[in-house]
Amino acid sequence: MTLRRFYSALVLAALASPGAATAANFETPNFSVEAPTPELARKFGEMAEAYRKEKALDWLGHEMPQWPRKCPLQVQVSMGSAGGATTFTFGSDQGRPVVSSQRMEIRGDAKQLLYSVLPHEVTHTVLAHHFGRPVPRWADEGGSVLSENDEERFSHDVRCREILNAGRAFVLRTLFRMTEYPRDMTVLYAQGYSVTAYLVEKGGNGREGRGKLLQFLGGGMNGNTAESWNEAARKVYGFESIDALERAWLDALRTPPSRLVARGAAPGNDKPAATHASTAAATGTPRTELRTSAAPAMPLLEPPVRAVRGVAPANEPTRPAAAPTAPSYPPPVLGPPELPRTR
Numbered sequence: 001m002t003l004r005r006f007y008s009a010l011v012l013a014a015l016a017s018p019g020a021a022t023a024a025n026f027e028t029p030n031f032s033v034e035a036p037t038p039e040l041a042r043k044f045g046e047m048a049e050a051y052r053k054e055k056a057l058d059w060l061g062h063e064m065p066q067w068p069r070k071c072p073l074q075v076q077v078s079m080g081s082a083g084g085a086t087t088f089t090f091g092s093d094q095g096r097p098v099v100s101s102q103r104m105e106i107r108g109d110a111k112q113l114l115y116s117v118l119p120h121e122v123t124h125t126v127l128a129h130h131f132g133r134p135v136p137r138w139a140d141e142g143g144s145v146l147s148e149n150d151e152e153r154f155s156h157d158v159r160c161r162e163i164l165n166a167g168r169a170f171v172l173r174t175l176f177r178m179t180e181y182p183r184d185m186t187v188l189y190a191q192g193y194s195v196t197a198y199l200v201e202k203g204g205n206g207r208e209g210r211g212k213l214l215q216f217l218g219g220g221m222n223g224n225t226a227e228s229w230n231e232a233a234r235k236v237y238g239f240e241s242i243d244a245l246e247r248a249w250l251d252a253l254r255t256p257p258s259r260l261v262a263r264g265a266a267p268g269n270d271k272p273a274a275t276h277a278s279t280a281a282a283t284g285t286p287r288t289e290l291r292t293s294a295a296p297a298m299p300l301l302e303p304p305v306r307a308v309r310g311v312a313p314a315n316e317p318t319r320p321a322a323a324p325t326a327p328s329y330p331p332p333v334l335g336p337p338e339l340p341r342t343r
Ligand SMILES: [Zn+2]
Pocket: 120, 121, 124, 140, 141, 144, 276, 278, 291, 292, 293
């Protein structure tokens, strides 16, 4: 396993920091859990198994077979923002692409870990096992955010609108083909989530919508060219191209924001958001992939996006290098967002 990127190093350093000592182990059929206390180790093990079942049913319609080797799950409970990392190595088994190893490390507030970070990370394992190779970044993170709790999904929705308003979004033709994380990962997560949620809804929601998204991804990944994505958009969703899909997605965001209004009392979220970042070793075989929520040392997504009754959040998530509290532009309007520059 080669974790050789800047982010990996930071994440690992943070995860290995003092005070990280763990005291208890708990084994489940698929996870080998290490946590500060026996109670926590058991709790996280049971929840990890429950999510593993639930997310596989959500996405694949069936449970995953027991993994040949247990996935190490290291849990560190601490104050402050929560994050996690899941690392995969991909290989092949009789010509079939498979996950050959995986491990998961999560750290932060226990409740946030249980209800936001853990389901997110477990969803990465479902997608990785389905494809047996790296999943397009936008969909891997977008699909995993889709597994998080309402608050997290809501704040990603808000963030995506801000990003669109600020003209920072990627055109989908670019986003879909990205195999590496962009410098501004906030955009990838928020936009990836928004497009993923739109496509799942477009595909009929629930298991059906997710199944269609997997088909779409399989088609687009096959070649990962503009044409493979266009063709997948035609075949699976009936759009003439990715550009047409993009227009429809933006139209959906522009239509009266019923989702936001419907949520009425939007989360007045005082807790730090689960921060998230990822990286991967790009080349070489077997390929190692790191799917990670940013460790506290690397606040990628701004702590709280405060949204009050569906109106503008108080400030904008900053970029990794920026001061955590500095809003970088005026609060956007949550109504119809302006179009990004899509040429
Ligand atoms: Zn992730």
